[in-house]
Amino acid sequence: MTDPQVALLMLGIFISLVFLGFPIAFTLMALGIGFGYYAYFDASRMWRAFNRLGEEADGWTSASTWVEGFFNNRIFDLFINQTYTVMSNEVLTAIPLFLFMGYIVERANIVDRLFTTLNIASKNIPGSMGVAALVTCALFATATGIVGAVVTLMGLLALPAMLKSRYDHAFASGIICAGGTLGILIPPSIMLIVYAASSGVSIVRLYAAALLPGLTLVGLYLVYIIGRAILQPHVAPRPAPGEVPDVPGGKLFLMLLTSFFPLAVLILAVLGSILFGLATPTEAASIGALGGMVLAVLYRAMTFERLRESVYLTVRTTAMVCWLFVGSYTFSAVFSYLGGEQVIADFVGSLDLTPFQFLILAQIIIFLLGWPLEWSEIIIIFVPIFLPLLRIFDIDPLFFGVLVALNLQTSFLTPPMAMSAYYLKGIAPAQVRLTQIFAGSLPYVGMVFVCMALMYLFPQIVFALPEFVYGAR
Incomplete structure (x- = not known):
């Protein structure tokens, strides 16, 4: 041979x-x-x-x-x-700090207050409880970046409340599954750190590039929830009189001040310090970890047991990611030395693809890989195979990275290995069937594809913010 x-x-x-x-x-x-x-x-x-x-x-x-x-x-x-x-990779040192921030925030008992407050604030919007659940998921997922934790916690908190309000089982389940995955796209995302370390793309520019696509995807999700609630009122009935309390404006503002704003300020402080060059991602992650501990103390949720558990989970997850990198670097170095990368490059070059066709092919492969594999394995092992091909087709790795981050939302939502669905099924009431969770999640896969199409048609969704803040490359 x-x-x-x-x-x-x-x-x-x-x-x-x-x-x-x-x-x-x-x-x-x-x-x-x-x-x-x-x-x-x-x-x-x-x-x-x-x-x-x-x-x-x-x-x-x-x-x-x-x-x-x-x-x-x-x-x-x-x-x-x-x-x-x-x-010794300086980019990867931010991972344990962001993970620790997420695990601490998860244990700060802030999510139940946040969901209750947003439910009251949005009660006049069609599908109000679904809107509140999605916004809570998005904010909590962004702060933690841990899909399983967000889906599980929101499944315990929001799903019973939506079912009690006569929401369709599939519709309610889909909201939580889709909202829980947003943290791997919206900065400060651990997945983007891993991609930056694999590709050599600036993590600061990558965060700036992913922000607008992430918010666009949240907007599409909200349009779907509200539109479906208007067109099919039976899937998201309006609250019955007295079901959601009437709260005076001043008290509602105070509730937002003690639930929504602390988490939002923490996220904005971390993200803003990175985007505006006030701190490196590692320094910003340190600020976030400290801020998470302060929130836990203020909400009287900080105990030695919770701190010990957060440290243990952080170390375990960090070790998994780092050993994946070690194995992937060793594997890819040998694979390249034997000429494997050149074979793939020659084969793809012989197909005479246009850049658009290559992007479609690459995203289909990554979409299919999302069925049996987790995002970390796809980013660390398989995405580097595509990176040398980007130069052939003159595709910016920044744009490609955001496309991949969007695509990997689907890996948590598409059967047979839709991990968000399995996380939710593990804690959902017995009457919620797995097939209903799958059915409720699939429309959001369509929203992901719509967002990817918008990015290709209007690439400034990706490039506008990094070019505005840092200038054109």
Whole structure:
């Protein structure tokens, strides 16, 4: 077999093992080291190690000589260097801080107040409780970036309230599932940090580029909820008299001041300090983590047990992402060295695609990968395969990254592996069926595609803010 054929075999084995359920990070590392040993094998180097000590009478010394000869391969140097590169990556250091901020905010007991206040404030809007649930999801998801936590917490809080108000089961479930995923798109997003680290795109410009598409998607979701409530009133009945209390304007403002504004100010402080160059993403994440702790203290939700749990979850998630990076870097380095990337580039080039056709093909592949894989695995493992091809088609990696971030919303909403649906089903009342949750989520997949089409037709949705703040590249 030629080296490019070995590279394709390596990729095929990896995909097969992933579908069989093997741990992805360690599968990447094992295949990278295994095939890398073949790729970097140098017989003369190994035998030099064997001959360096000469013929030894001592059996232990002879055994150690064989071990030294076996490990005298550059793949082990590459693996160590890639591990160090990941651990010293300044962009990735923001991940544990943003995660810690999210876990602390999740435990600050702010979401129930926020949902109640927004429900009262929007009671005259069609589908008011759905609107309140989506806005709460969007704000909470943006602050935490943890899809499972948002869907679970809102499922426990908002779903029973909507069902009690006679909302259609599928309609109510879809709102929570779709709203819970927004945190991986709207800055400060951990997914965008991971993409920036993989692609070399400035995280600051990426945050600026993703903000308007994220708000556009929220707007499309709201239009769908309100429009559906108007056209089909039975799916979102208006509140019965007395169901939502009448609150004087002054008291409502005070409720907003103690629920909506603290979380909004925390998000704006973190995001604003990054976008306007007042702090690096890591420094802003530190501010956010401290602000989350202050909120927890002010809401009397800070306990040692919650702090310990937040630290543990932060360390566990960070370790998963970092080992994925180590495995992916090792795998991709060997894959490229064997000529795999060139084979893919030559194949795509031979298809004679236009830039638009390439974007469609790439997004279809990423959409399909979202069925069996999580966003972290897609961004770290598969997106780097597309990055070298962007130069061929003259596509800005900033634009491509925002498209991918939008596309990955669907990975949580499309069966068979719609994780948002499974998160919600795990805590939903028994009468809410999984098929209803799937049905309620699918219209939001359509909204994602509409938003992606708007981005392509009007690319200034992506480029306007970074060009206004930082100037054209």
